[in-house]
Amino acid sequence: MTFQPPTPFPGAQDAGQVAFHRTELAVILSLYGRMVAAGEWRDYGISSLSDVAIFSVFRRTAEHPMYRIEKRPKLRTRQGEYAVIGMDGRVLKRGHDLKTVLRVLDRKLIRAVD
Numbered sequence: 713m714t715f716q717p718p719t720p721f722p723g724a725q726d727a728g729q730v731a732f733h734r735t736e737l738a739v740i741l742s743l744y745g746r747m748v749a750a751g752e753w754r755d756y757g758i759s760s761l762s763d764v765a766i767f768s769v770f771r772r773t774a775e776h777p778m779y780r781i782e783k784r785p786k787l788r789t790r791q792g793e794y795a796v797i798g799m800d801g802r803v804l805k806r807g808h809d810l811k812t813v814l815r816v817l818d819r820k821l822i823r824a825v826d
Contacts, residue, residue, distance in 0.1 A: 728762050729760045729761065729762060729765075730760060730761065730762070730763060730764055730765045730783060730784070730785055731760045731765050732758070732765050732767065732783060736783070736810055739810050739811055739814065740767050740781060740810075740814070743814050743817060743818060744756060744769065746818075747769075747817075752771070753769050753770070753771060753778070754770060754771060754772055754773075755769075755770040755772065755773050756768060756769050756770065757770070757777070763784065763786060764782055764783065764784050765782070765783040766780050766781070766782050766783075767780070767781040767782075768780050768781075769781070776799055777799065778798075778799050779796060779797065779798060779799070779804075779817060780796070780797040781794070781795075781796055781797075781813075781814070782794070782795045782796075782797060788808070791806050791807075792806050792807040792808040792809075792813070793808065794806065794807055794808070794809070794810045794813040795807075795813065796813055796814065796816050796817060804816045804817075
């Protein structure tokens with residue numbers, strides 16, 4: 713009789729995957745909730761890959777996200793591990809502090825009232 717080690721669950725995280733921490737998700741979901749309440753955003757998706765974690769924001773359920781919030785730990789010592797990327801692929805803001813980086817999206821919520 714041969715021994716086979718148990719197989720992990722299909723959704724189990726590998727040790728090599730990058731993911732958002734609970735405190736990071738709290739900050740992102742707080743902004744997401746404000747934007748949903750304002751009627752700007754409607755859907756989101758989270759991806760955990762081997763070198764990057766991505767929080768994608770959609771106006772409607774569509775192919776391309778409006779914004780991507782990325783976490784790349786390898787850039788921690790250089791440009792900063794957090795980035796906000798627009799629909800066209802431009803980096804809107806990059807930095808070391810997630811709250812500071814997300815301010816670029818918070819400004820889009822502020823509008824003049826007639």
